[in-house]
Amino acid sequence: MSNIDKQRGDILLEMRDVRIDGYSDDKWHKIIKGVDLTLRRGEIMGLIGESGAGKSTLGLAAMGFARPGCKISSGTINFDGMELTTASASQCRALRGSRITYVAQSAAASFNPSHRLIDQTVEATVRHGIKPDSEARADACILYGDLQLPDPDNIGSRYPHQVSGGQLQRVMTAMAMSPRPDLIIFDEPTTALDVTTQVEVLASMREIVEKYNTAAIYITHDLAVVAQMADVIKVLRYGETVEEAETRKMLSAPEEEYTKSLWAVRSIEKEGEKNDDVILKINNVDAAYSSSVKVLHKVSIEVPRGRTVAVVGESGSGKSTTARVITGLLPPMSGDVQFNGEVLPKDLASRSKDQLRKIQMIYQMADTAMNPRHTIREIIGRPLEFYLGLRGNKRDDRLLELLHLIELDESFVDRLPSELSGGQKQRVCIARALAAEPDLIICDEVTSALDQIVQKGILELLLKLQKDLRISYLFITHDIATVRAISDEIVVMFQGAVVEQGPKSEILTPPFPDYTKLLLSSVPEMDPDWLNNLLAERQNEQTA
Amino acid sequence: MSNSKPGYTATSEVSRVRAKRTLWENIIRGLRSAPPTALFGMLVITAYVVIALFAPLIAPYGESEVFPIPYAPWSDEFLFGTDQLGRDVFTRLVYGARNTIGIAIMTTILAFTIGGGLGLVAAINQKWLDQFLSRFVDVLMAIPSLIFALMLLSIFGSSILNIILIIAVLDSTRVFRLTRAVALNVVVMDYVEAARLRGEKLGWIIRREILPNIMPTLVAEFGLRFSFVFLTIAALSFLGLGIQPPTADWGSMVRENAGLIQFAEYDITAALTPLLPAGAIALLTVAVNFVVDWFLHKTSGLRDE
Numbered sequence: 001m002s003n004i005d006k007q008r009g010d011i012l013l014e015m016r017d018v019r020i021d022g023y024s025d026d027k028w029h030k031i032i033k034g035v036d037l038t039l040r041r042g043e044i045m046g047l048i049g050e051s052g053a054g055k056s057t058l059g060l061a062a063m064g065f066a067r068p069g070c071k072i073s074s075g076t077i078n079f080d081g082m083e084l085t086t087a088s089a090s091q092c093r094a095l096r097g098s099r100i101t102y103v104a105q106s107a108a109a110s111f112n113p114s115h116r117l118i119d120q121t122v123e124a125t126v127r128h129g130i131k132p133d134s135e136a137r138a139d140a141c142i143l144y145g146d147l148q149l150p151d152p153d154n155i156g157s158r159y160p161h162q163v164s165g166g167q168l169q170r171v172m173t174a175m176a177m178s179p180r181p182d183l184i185i186f187d188e189p190t191t192a193l194d195v196t197t198q199v200e201v202l203a204s205m206r207e208i209v210e211k212y213n214t215a216a217i218y219i220t221h222d223l224a225v226v227a228q229m230a231d232v233i234k235v236l237r238y239g240e241t242v243e244e245a246e247t248r249k250m251l252s253a254p255e256e257e258y259t260k261s262l263w264a265v266r267s268i269e270k271e272g273e274k275n276d277d278v279i280l281k282i283n284n285v286d287a288a289y290s291s292s293v294k295v296l297h298k299v300s301i302e303v304p305r306g307r308t309v310a311v312v313g314e315s316g317s318g319k320s321t322t323a324r325v326i327t328g329l330l331p332p333m334s335g336d337v338q339f340n341g342e343v344l345p346k347d348l349a350s351r352s353k354d355q356l357r358k359i360q361m362i363y364q365m366a367d368t369a370m371n372p373r374h375t376i377r378e379i380i381g382r383p384l385e386f387y388l389g390l391r392g393n394k395r396d397d398r399l400l401e402l403l404h405l406i407e408l409d410e411s412f413v414d415r416l417p418s419e420l421s422g423g424q425k426q427r428v429c430i431a432r433a434l435a436a437e438p439d440l441i442i443c444d445e446v447t448s449a450l451d452q453i454v455q456k457g458i459l460e461l462l463l464k465l466q467k468d469l470r471i472s473y474l475f476i477t478h479d480i481a482t483v484r485a486i487s488d489e490i491v492v493m494f495q496g497a498v499v500e501q502g503p504k505s506e507i508l509t510p511p512f513p514d515y516t517k518l519l520l521s522s523v524p525e526m527d528p529d530w531l532n533n534l535l536a537e538r539q540n541e542q543t544a
Numbered sequence: 545m546s547n548s549k550p551g552y553t554a555t556s557e558v559s560r561v562r563a564k565r566t567l568w569e570n571i572i573r574g575l576r577s578a579p580p581t582a583l584f585g586m587l588v589i590t591a592y593v594v595i596a597l598f599a600p601l602i603a604p605y606g607e608s609e610v611f612p613i614p615y616a617p618w619s620d621e622f623l624f625g626t627d628q629l630g631r632d633v634f635t636r637l638v639y640g641a642r643n644t645i646g647i648a649i650m651t652t653i654l655a656f657t658i659g660g661g662l663g664l665v666a667a668i669n670q671k672w673l674d675q676f677l678s679r680f681v682d683v684l685m686a687i688p689s690l691i692f693a694l695m696l697l698s699i700f701g702s703s704i705l706n707i708i709l710i711i712a713v714l715d716s717t718r719v720f721r722l723t724r725a726v727a728l729n730v731v732v733m734d735y736v737e738a739a740r741l742r743g744e745k746l747g748w749i750i751r752r753e754i755l756p757n758i759m760p761t762l763v764a765e766f767g768l769r770f771s772f773v774f775l776t777i778a779a780l781s782f783l784g785l786g787i788q789p790p791t792a793d794w795g796s797m798v799r800e801n802a803g804l805i806q807f808a809e810y811d812i813t814a815a816l817t818p819l820l821p822a823g824a825i826a827l828l829t830v831a832v833n834f835v836v837d838w839f840l841h842k843t844s845g846l847r848d849e
Contacts, residue, residue, distance in 0.1 A: 329741070
């Protein structure tokens with residue numbers, strides 16, 4: 001099983017005309033409609049596309065595996081001379097976890113919380129008899145070091161909850177690397193991480209894959225990320241290949257219209273505008289979830305009428321807590337919230353219906369923000385009834401107006417949320433907020449769960465609504481591209497305090513305070529050399 | 545269907561729309577896919593319900609009509625013989641279905657009203673009220689329920705109303721726990737928060753946001769709870785503290801005729817007589833469990849591999 005005699009550049013994995021069907025609603029649906037894929041040893045291929053394009057399904061098929069409810073209906077999958085579609089379950093099992101390994105999207109959900117990290121890291125390696133236990137453990141510590149985990153000799157004795165999300169993702173990479181596989185499949189490994197953490201994880205992943213000359217398939221929806229990682233990029237859509245090319249060529253000269261649209265959101269640019277009429281003012285707010293742990297320290301934010309204020313920061317910086325204080329879900333310990341010049345009662349229960357109506361909220365996960373048992377009519381209709389007292393035909397007329405406003409039509413009225421796509425769901429949430437005719441909408445990461453092209457659609461819709469209806473937005477996000485696209489002013493938060501606040505043009509031009517600089521520089525750019533340059537730059541700063 | 549950049553519209557995004565079906569079509573589809581055990585269970589339950597509803601038409605004699613021959617053997621005149629007082633056993637089996645099932649259903653409904661209601665309130669409140677109710681339920685559950693029920697019945701007397709109230713209160717503790725647990729998962733959802741932000745009242749949140757989402761679990765639990773209540777009533781009657789004569793009831797029928805079992809070596813049918821009500825209890829319990837199993841499997845979304 002050694003790959004000394006195997007040359008870099010030999011064909012490792014060859015998929016020909018692979019078709020995969022999924023079963024639902026009493027029918028077989030085509031998920032992958034005949035895709036070819038060739039991967040050579042030591043090569044990293046980026047698989048990119050929107051959700052539902054079949055990226056993960058194809059990635060798993062490279063291991064000869066189909067999810068429950070799916071089947072590989074035709075085509076050939078040849079892994080190093082072995083045909084996986086006809087191989088027996090035990091043959092495939094011998095391959096998985098030893099020669100092909102997998103890094104899943106959510107590390108936190110993939111680790112067993114009751115075993116130590118190192119036991120899980122070496123489990124497959126030892127079980128397949130590739131290395132004896134002691135050797136595998138020693139090797140795991142080396143891998144931890146390679147992946148720049150702190151204290152590589154001892155970190156393995158921790159439990160999954162004792163390390164951060166970024167570290168956990170790196171431990172999972174070590175686990176995948178432990179048997180020295182020929183092929184690793186990365187399935188959106190950094191999607192759940194903060195940008196500042198993502199950079200480090202990406203760098204260490206790329207380094208280790210290069211060091212051991214392992215081939216990899218890197219699945220993601222973020223083109224800027226894949227640009228740093230992959231030698232070759234393959235764009236998928238609706239289960240078919242749209243385009244495949246070498247990374248630099250793909251980035252500089254994409255051929256297909258669709259490929260260009262993948263980084264569409266980066267093309268929106270809003271001219272920042274000023275307005276001195278303040279609609280929402282937060283004064284010196286301190287807040288805590290329990291009396292001991294303070295989450296917000298003296299936070300003050302102002303939102304001008306008809307403008308967008310973006311609140312930026314990594315997870316745990318207090319962005320969402322600020323939103324909870326504004327809406328009254330979390331009464332602040334001190335400080336107050338002024339809206340339209342009047343001080344709002346701290347507690348939700350003591351606010352009037354009209355005060356509630358004027359501040360609406362849109363959530364990150366549209367899935368959980370809508371009751372799965374209510375139809376669109378009920379979801380959008382309820383605020384119309386509740387706040388404005390509209391009933392019967394009047395309500396339905398307004399409902400249709402709102403649907404047209406969010407660019408949907410009457411065929412959606414009787415659908416359930418599960419019958420909508422991700423972008424449509426978020427649009428319905430926007431309509432629900434609009435139904436209340438609010439002055440301020442708090443948008444909590446509303447686009448981060450969506451595909452690029454859908455994000456663009458949602459952001460454009462929000463901008464158009466702002467122009468037409470003069471709504472103010474408090475836009476919580478960690479994505480700088482989104483901030484550029486939509487904001488007038490920016491608030492940077494770090495560890496529960498406001499680091500910087502001001503007009504967009506001011507915040508996004510140097511000189512930067514340290515944290516803003518780290519945040520801005522960590523956002524991947526569409527340049528294949530970006531990661532190299534960034535790492536070199538940070539290296540220089542440290543030595544200087 | 546191409547929605548590359550120029551032609552992109554929100555409506556053209558791919559989403560899977562399920563076929564719109566009426567309730568009736570859904571029921572037919574559900575029945576077709578049901579496994580044989582579930583079909584068997586449904587058949588048995590339907591038969592019991594029919595017997596309970598039309599008891600006076602099916603039974604050949606009156607519920608407590610006494611004939612001169614006690615312990616009559618099985619014959620054309622008395623299908624399953626007569627009991628120790630000379631009452632027709634078949635007639636009392638038929639009426640027993642009506643009494644025992646009726647009381648069990650009422651008890652279960654009451655248990656769900658109490659336990660379910662309080663469980664939902666506790667899940668939403670999550671503060672002192674939740675603590676108070678949960679600890680109180682813990683205390684109630686710490687006492688063996690059959691013995692507790694026996695004690696309460698001997699204090700308050702075994703009227704049908706008392707039986708229903710006591711068993712319902714004791715069983716509502718289990719319903720409370722389940723309802724609270726499943727409701728907690730729903731209460732943390734953003735859509736419940738959205739409803740609170742809108743300013744909705746507690747009743748609306750419970751009725752419209754939470755209940756529809758926990759209904760499948762509660763319906764399944766209703767079936768199981770019914771089986772347990774049914775067994776408890778039968779057990780209490782067997783012990784003499786349940787449904788009192790002359791009302792026909794399966795539990796007390798087992799007790800009253802239990803002595804006949806010793807005559808098995810002389811007349812096998814005589815020994816079967818006390819086993820008939822016991823069998824009736826067992827069959828219904830098994831049937832309900834078959835249906836509940838299928839329903840749980842269906843609603844849990846598990847896929848057979």
